[in-house]
């Protein structure tokens with residue numbers, strides 16, 4: 001269970017003519033308890049969705065308030081929280097660091113106390129589960145965007161987190177690969193919190209948070225959330 005209590009994120013904005021930077025609020029105080037299996041976060045570009053998502057595993061620290069996962073504080077107990085909450089970025093290149101898929105997944109498994117051969121064997125098993133068995137030794141840079149996104153998810157899920165947070169996991173994918181990743185996410189046992197611009201994916205969620213200008217302006221039923229978002233988006237050109 002993820003719990004935000006007055007969670008607020010501030011940062012320094014751009015410096016003025018005197019070199020002084022004002023503090024800007026990226027996320028206004030937010031309180032909610034996230035227990036549903038499928039949660040979507042939607043909103044305009046720059047509204048604060050990624051900031052909210054990154055709070056959930058401590059990638060971003062609250063400037064005020066708290067974020068806890070099953071009672072563990074994302075600041076105080078950051079390492080334990082990150083073991084429980086896997087995070088997948090929009091761009092898999094931000095996540096894939098080793099030359100081949102098998103090495104990359106084996107790296108994800110480094111926390112398990114395993115001999116190197118056993119770690120490699122497990123990494124191959126994980127790749128097979130994700131339909132990437134025949135890509136195990138192919139250079140990561142030679143994989144398609146869809147294969148890279150699957151690999152990034154495989155690396156995160158290999159560690160068996162109880163919660164998966166994904167920041168626009170299908171934005172860079174063509175329709176075929178988007179379906180593959182959507183099906184994978186829909187079928188997971190884990191709780192999944194997904195930031196998305198895909199309103200069909202949002203409509204399939206159990207609960208949808210709509211973020212606007214750093215505030216959660218709607219939280220609840222997917223149909224009403226999507227309608228709220230569409231209303232916001234048709235209210236004039238972006239600022």
Ligand SMILES: Nc1ncnc2c1ncn2[C@@H]1O[C@H](COP(=O)(O)OP(=O)(O)OP(=O)(O)O)[C@@H](O)[C@H]1O
Nearest residue numbers: 011012013026043044045046047048049050051052
């Ligand atoms: N570390 C930071 N310092 C200053 N401003 C930041 C920082 N991180 C994000 N921002 C700003 O906060 C706002 C919200 O950013 P965020 O990435 O959370 O939006 P988003 O809703 O995920 O956008 P998108 O849909 O475009 O990915 C943006 O205006 C962004 O430029």
